[in-house]
Amino acid sequence: MSFVLREVRHLLVDLDGVLFVGTTALPGAADFIAWLRQRGIAFRLVTNNATLTPRGYVDKLRVMGIEVEEDEVFTSALATALYLRKQRGTQSAYVIGEEGLFEALRGASVMLESEHPDWVVVGLDRKLTYDKLATGALALQRGARFLGTNPDLSLPADAGLLPGAGAIQATLTATTGIRPTVIGKPEPLMLELAMSQLGGDLSNTAMLGDRLDTDIQGAKALGIPSILVLTGVSSRRDIEQSKATPTLVVEDLAELIEVWTEDGTR
Ligand SMILES: [Mg+2]
Numbered sequence: 001m002s003f004v005l006r007e008v009r010h011l012l013v014d015l016d017g018v019l020f021v022g023t024t025a026l027p028g029a030a031d032f033i034a035w036l037r038q039r040g041i042a043f044r045l046v047t048n049n050a051t052l053t054p055r056g057y058v059d060k061l062r063v064m065g066i067e068v069e070e071d072e073v074f075t076s077a078l079a080t081a082l083y084l085r086k087q088r089g090t091q092s093a094y095v096i097g098e099e100g101l102f103e104a105l106r107g108a109s110v111m112l113e114s115e116h117p118d119w120v121v122v123g124l125d126r127k128l129t130y131d132k133l134a135t136g137a138l139a140l141q142r143g144a145r146f147l148g149t150n151p152d153l154s155l156p157a158d159a160g161l162l163p164g165a166g167a168i169q170a171t172l173t174a175t176t177g178i179r180p181t182v183i184g185k186p187e188p189l190m191l192e193l194a195m196s197q198l199g200g201d202l203s204n205t206a207m208l209g210d211r212l213d214t215d216i217q218g219a220k221a222l223g224i225p226s227i228l229v230l231t232g233v234s235s236r237r238d239i240e241q242s243k244a245t246p247t248l249v250v251e252d253l254a255e256l257i258e259v260w261t262e263d264g265t266r
Pocket residue numbers: 014015016017018209210211232
């Protein structure tokens with residue numbers, strides 16, 4: 001297990017359950033970011049959430065005492081925009097989503113078009129209407145390609161589970177029979193784009209996350225080692241039932257620094 005850490009020069013870091021829970025920083029989160037910088041390990045904070053902009057995350061983290069730069073944040077919205085830019089013949093998209101997604105697509109010069117778009121792009125939209133679903137369904141039937149920012153079927157809220165981006169995509173799939181290409185975890189596309197933005201490759205990049213079914217599964221799909229931190233959703237007991245096994249398991253970020261430091265000096 002220890003050889004992995006010594007080789008790692010680039011780290012993909014999940015946010016919720018790793019650096020914070022809800023609006024509270026996890027112990028050692030700010031220290032961990034400082035430690036990565038000091039150690040010269042480049043990182044991207046990767047999140048399936050396509051609703052916030054990088055600036056929104058920087059502000060959210062600053063309130064919790066964690067200082068990061070905008071370009072260190074990589075959302076599924078940015079990954080979606082980057083993916084579209086790499087596809088030949090992409091000029092326009094019909095978009096169901098929120099500001100984070102619209103801003104990212106503007107940045108990639110994707111034009112908004114509802115009648116004959118090249119793509120229908122679907123993320124979480126908390127102002128979803130029947131009209132938007134109908135427009136998306138019709139565009140898909142006219143031949144638009146279907147892209148989803150992230151596959152999350154639900155979002156946890158205080159009162160219970162709320163419909164997520166994947167549930168909106170599923171409505172369009174139920175209507176048209178067409179399935180989306182999906183960018184966010186556990187699909188490997190977002191992680192691959194973040195890794196290549198860092199200049200990393202499969203031999204020197206690792207994923208740090210709290211969920212076996214998204215972070216660890218996504219790392220496995222991409223082919224990079226993964227570190228499970230037990231401060232979020234998944235527990236040690238869940239590992240036996242999981243389709244993907246983390247390369248390393250740590251209780252918290254303090255233990256990760258400890259193990260990593262020991263490994264580096266060996
Ligand atoms: Mg998480």
